[in-house]
Amino acid sequence: MITMEDIVREGHPVLRQVASEVSLPPSNEDKEIVNSLLQYVKNSQNPEYADKYGLRPGIGLAAPQINVPKRMLAVHVKDPSGTLYSYALINPKIVSHSVEKAYLTSGEGCLSVDRQVPGFVPRYARVTVKGYNENGEEVKLRLKGLASIVFQHEIDHLNGVMFYDHIDHDNPFTPIENALPIER
Numbered sequence: 512m513i514t515m516e517d518i519v520r521e522g523h524p525v526l527r528q529v530a531s532e533v534s535l536p537p538s539n540e541d542k543e544i545v546n547s548l549l550q551y552v553k554n555s556q557n558p559e560y561a562d563k564y565g566l567r568p569g570i571g572l573a574a575p576q577i578n579v580p581k582r583m584l585a586v587h588v589k590d591p592s593g594t595l596y597s598y599a600l601i602n603p604k605i606v607s608h609s610v611e612k613a614y615l616t617s618g619e620g621c622l623s624v625d626r627q628v629p630g631f632v633p634r635y636a637r638v639t640v641k642g643y644n645e646n647g648e649e650v651k652l653r654l655k656g657l658a659s660i661v662f663q664h665e666i667d668h669l670n671g672v673m674f675y676d677h678i679d680h681d682n683p684f685t686p687i688e689n690a691l692p693i694e695r
Contacts, residue, residue, distance in 0.1 A: 513551040514564055517577045521624050521673065525575050530582045530669040533601045536647035541583065541601065545645055548572045548585035549599040556587065569622045571661045573668035576623050584665040588658060591694070596658040600650060603642030603666055608635035612690035615660060619674040628675040630683025634660045636691050656693055 519525060533541050555566040570588040574581045585599045613636035618629055637655040640662050644650050654662055664674055679685050 512554070512564070513547050513572075513577055515567055515622075518572075518622050519576060519578050521621075523578070523623075525578050525580050526623060526668070526673065527671040528575065528580050529671050530573075530575050530580045533581050533583060535601070535643060537601055537643070537645060541581065542645045544574060544577075544579055544581070545583045545585065545599040545601055548574065548577070548583060549587060549597070552585050552587040553597075567622055571665040572622060573665045575668050575671075582669045584662075584669065586658070586661050586665060588661050590657045594658075596652075596654070596661070598642075598650065598652070599645060600640070600642035601645070601647075603640050603662070603669070605635075605638045605663070605666060606641045606651075607639045609637040611636040612687055613656070613660060613693050614687050614690055615657075615695050616692045617695045619660075619664060621664070621674055624673070624675070628678065630675070630678035630680075631685070631687055632660075632664075632674050632677045633687045633690060634663045634677075638663060640666070656691075657695065660693065 554560040555568045571586045574583040582602045587597045614631040619632045640652045
């Protein structure tokens with residue numbers, strides 16, 4: 512089981528690396544890793560487990576965050592309409608995106624960042640993500656709103672990009688032109 516002790520923090524070199532593709536079909540080890548990422552996110556949202564194991568709540572986690580430089584991630588998040596997006600994906604990539612942008616009005620956070628980083632993070636309002644599940648079967652997701660933002664945040668981790676790299680550091684709360692504000 513992954514705990515906060517397994518999650519590397521900003522400054523660790525793996526967070527700035529471009530992660531490697533995973534061979535398909537995935538090995539048993541890779542299946543175990545991708546499933547453990549999803550289990551962490553689920554456990555971290557369960558108040559009893561989070562308290563018992565000292566887990567910081569999260570809605571997404573990428574393999575580089577546990578010092579595994581491979582293209583794997585997990586997301587477990589409900590959008591405001593109550594739709595649950597719960598996926599463990601291997602080799603995910605954004606295959607198309609909207610021109611329209613979106614951002615979380617509350618800003619973004621990260622399990623690898625132990626500080627508040629205020630500011631708006633511009634993202635695409637809608638993305639289509641393709642990846643593979645633990646059995647090596649292709650998964651294609653059309654995402655919008657919060658789910659879209661979470662997947663973009665986690666895919667950034669696979670490319671060595673941190674959420675705060677996108678923030679306008681001179682004016683972190685400058686409204687993003689023609690962007691959809693999303694409440695969390």
